[in-house]
Amino acid sequence: MKKLFLLVAALSFFVVGSANANQMNTGCGVGTIIFKDTKDQSTLIQVVAMTVNGTFMNTFGVTTGTSECKQPSKAVRNERLNEFVHANLDELARDISAGKGETLSTVAELMGVPAGDRDAFNSKLQANFQQIFPTPGVEYAHVVDTIVSVSNQG
């Protein structure tokens, strides 16, 4: 009964979430950029912020930057591509594994792959997924370099 009382009281005042003790995400691989713009807030604060469409910071960010990470080899001087891959690594991995998707076609567009060659480009990357994403901690620079070299192979 006491437990039920506590449960009801807790739910009543809708403390739906609480602070989460997960570590801050730092680094440059898969799963690192996701929480860059959302500081470690409790769920309640986040719900509250969402409710009134509030934010915790106001950004005028036309470029997201990649400077904190290892850069791709000098051959890849496409800053827009680098930024995009850096910021969308998780989604890109998913698309390459499936051989299709919006993130993958965005990369193809940034690399200037002609529309007629996109299917071949997609299949090539899919076939070389494990070369592009060899380890859990793989960094975006390796991903960009490998995509470029794989797509240039005959």
Added chain:
Amino acid sequence: MRRRGARPFFFLPLLLLLFLLPLPSPAQPGTDGYLAELKESAARRGLEGDRYWDILLFYKPAAEGRKSLVDDPNFFLAPGGKRDPGAELAATLDAIFDNSLSPPARCRFPARYEWLKETLPIDPARLPAPECPELDNTLRSINPKSASLIFASGHMNAPASMFGHTFLRLDSAYESPLLSYAVNYAATINPKDGGIAYAFKGIFGYYPGYYSILPYYVKVREYAAMDQRDLWEYRTNLTEAEVRRMTLHILEMQGIYADYYFLDENCSYDLLFLLEAARPTVTLTDRHKGFFVAPIETLRSVLAEGLIDNVVFRPSAARKIRHKAEEAGEAEVALAKSLASGDATPSDVVEGPLTATGKIRVLDLASDFTNYLFLKREIPKDAYQERYLRILAARSTVAGPPPESRPLPVPAPPESGHLVSRASLAGGARDGHPFLEIAYRPAYHSLEDPAEGFNDGSQIVFSEAAVRWYPRDEKVRLQRLDLIDIVSLSPRDAFFRPVSWKVQTGFATRDFPGGVESLVYALNPGGGFAWKVPPLGIVSILAETDLAISGRYDRSFAFGMGGSAGIARQVSDRWGLLAQARYIYGVLGDREQGRRFTASLKVPFRLSRNRSLVLDGEHAEGPSVHVGTIRLTWNAHF
């Protein structure tokens, strides 16, 4: 925050003032003559009363003259610029000729400059010609060609966010919308504030609102992946020149704040100024004069002005996962879940007996769900990296395109929903005594309202008042005054385990022994679970507490605990069904009168988008209380 009607002649005295005041000394010798000439021309043509100047400076009619909605002193070049459009115009011209400013005025306020240059016109050859490298770089990166208005639907478990949210998207020459930029207006809140301070500050303008620019993929991740909100992308027919003008205006709003008011000067309302800056012939901001501006209403204004060509639906990650799960069936869903939890390994699936299509379905679901768990911080980063990439590596070995499946059903777009204010007329009988009732509420949606365009199982009602008249004793009484009545029923399924909850507070009529009805102040929160049970609809069970305050209670209050069970079902496009049983056991205060059982049944019938009928019956049982009520209500949304 009322904006009053325009007063066309109010600026005459200002105009006179302009001629009488000594002009500030310009910093650039040699341009005095030209500057004075331009100022004279601007004053003669009454440019400070021009609609475009109003739009760029956010001027709206005020009690006296006009006043800008922007509160940041850095936005105004004249000391009294907030309330003096003429002085601000003169100061802007001064600044354009002022070589000593850093950054130069034409780089800092490019939309003002461009407009003045074209309208007066200004001969650029006779101006100081500063370089604006930062502005040029930003413009080059954004490369604006067209624009979209994005509507983010409400969060599935936060009915207060059910109002939705709007932001703009500047589309470039790129084909992929992920390379576009999102322009958002939002309050910058202080995370140290608690819930109540937060609500107070949000409503009464104590937080500064800023525009921001971010890559669209950041917003897609924030809304569609992290918050599980669908995005509706409305492509506008703004021309490249119009979008460029709007972009210049957005850039001059960088770092400038206006006090943010959740109810009217909010995220959606302030975006309308940007669209007016793009195409000043449309009327958007002046369509919203009420005390509450809902994002959906601003979207309707933009649609009504003919600014939208077509709409693209971008489903949330949760909606995609649910759809894929429906396609996969139970066994495959179970397998996908054990991959995401790490209990099974991807190689088991690849080497297993499933067909290639089945393997693809399982692995796709598993990777989506693993990503979702990580976003919700339910698995740590190292486990996520390892698991996610192993599932994807397995997926990449099952070649061929994903299975052709039923396309994801697109829900009714938000603008197809009913309008948000509601007036009701009802007739009925309580314990055999007939009554008439009228009710009104300014916003927003209740479970018995037509569901199209709204989230299933979500209700949010603000300040609904109902007045009842009994012909028998010729008495009119306030029946109900709901301050807030929110219900969020979020069905649980194989992947998602949300909590359902409700909170209702306000004045309510309760029954007392002897057939007495009395107004009490009540606070009734609850929490629990809901499921979709196919023939029944959404079935919910909530634990509840109930606090009622009234002089009629022993010790003036009754506090009880208990629960409710309910069914909410959309029978067809027109018919619905809502059934509920609720029992509260008195715990503190007047424990006797705190005990209550109620059972109710509501049958809504949709007549049209904004008209509906609701037949409802309720039976209440308490100590010496047995009351039955039946009622037929006609609802009109407007």
